[in-house]
Amino acid sequence: MKSLNKKTIGFWILIVVTVLVVLSLIVRFNEKITGPARIASQYEWTIVHLEQDKLSTLLKSNGLIQKQQVELFHLSRPDYITFSLKDGLTIGQSLNQGELVAQFISLEDQYRITNLQGDLAQARAQLSAQSTGLKRAQQEEADQELQFSKAQLAAYRPIVERQRELYNKQVISRQELEITEAQNQLYEIEVALREAGLRSARSGEKSELLSIIQTQITAAASELSLLNSKAAASMIHAPFSGILVQPVDSLGEKLHLCKNDTFVVQMPVDAAHIHSVKAGQ
Secondary structure: OOHHHHHHHHHHHHHHHHHHHHHHHHHHOOOOOOOOOOOEOOOOEEEEEOOEEEEEEEEOOOOOOOOOEEEEEOEEEEEEEEEEEEOOOOOOOEEEOOEEEEEEEEEHHHHHHHHHHHHHHHHHHHHHHHHHHHOHHHHHHHHHHHHHHHHHHHHHHHHHHHHHHHHOOOOOHHHHHHHHHHHHHHHHHHHHHHHHHHHHHOOOOOOOHHHHHHHHHHHHHHHHHHHHHHHHOOOEEEEEEEEOOOHHHHHHHEEEEEEOOOOEOOOOOOOHHHHHHHOOO
C-alpha cells in the first residue's frame, strides 16, 4: 500500500512538473530589465553648420517612425554673408512656434537698404517742400528780389523814354537807342523771372517735376520692399514650441530645440530579452 502511494505521488509530481514546464514555454511573465538608458524628446530640431558655405536644419522624430527634413542654405555669394543667432537665446529658454531664432545678414543688401531708406526719405521731403512751397524766409527773399528788379526797371524806363526823344530829334544814332531798349528788355525779363520764382516759392513746382519725384519715390519704395521681403526670407523660425538644450559642437550644431510635451526612452536590450519588451511598458 505504501509502495502504491509512493508511485501515485511520484506520478502526480511528474505531471505537475510537466505542466509547469509547458506553461513556462507558453506564458510570458513580466521581467525587469535594467541598464543604461537615454531619455530624449520625441521631436528635436537642430541648426547644423558643418560646411563653410552651407547651413542645414534637421527635424527628427525619436519615436517609432524616423523623419528627417533638411533645408540647405548656400552661403557662397559674391557679397559677404554672416549667420547669427537671435540675441538673448540661452540654454533652457522656452521658445514658441514661429519665433525668430536666427537670420542671415548680407552686407550688400544691408548697404542697399540703408541707401534706399535715405534716398526715399530725401525724395519724400523734396516732394513735400515742392508741393507746399518753400519756407517763409525763402519766400520773403524771392519777394525782395522781385521788388528790387521792379525798382530797377522803373528807374530805367525814363532813360529809355529820353533816348527815344533824342533819337527822334536825331541827336543819337539808331544803334544807341537799340542798346538802351535791349537793356530795358533785359530788366523786363528779369522781373518776369522773379515773379515766376516767387509763385514757385509760394505754391510749389510744376506738376511735371512733382510727377518725376513721385515716380522716383515709387521706384525706391518698390526696391526697398523687395529687399525687405528678401531679408524676411533669410530669417529662421522655430518649427514647434520647445526648450533650447546644449548644442553638440562636434556635430556642428548651432542650436538644438527639443519639444517638451512627449519623451521617449532609448536603451540597449540584449536579444534574449527582446521578447520581454512590450508596447507601453
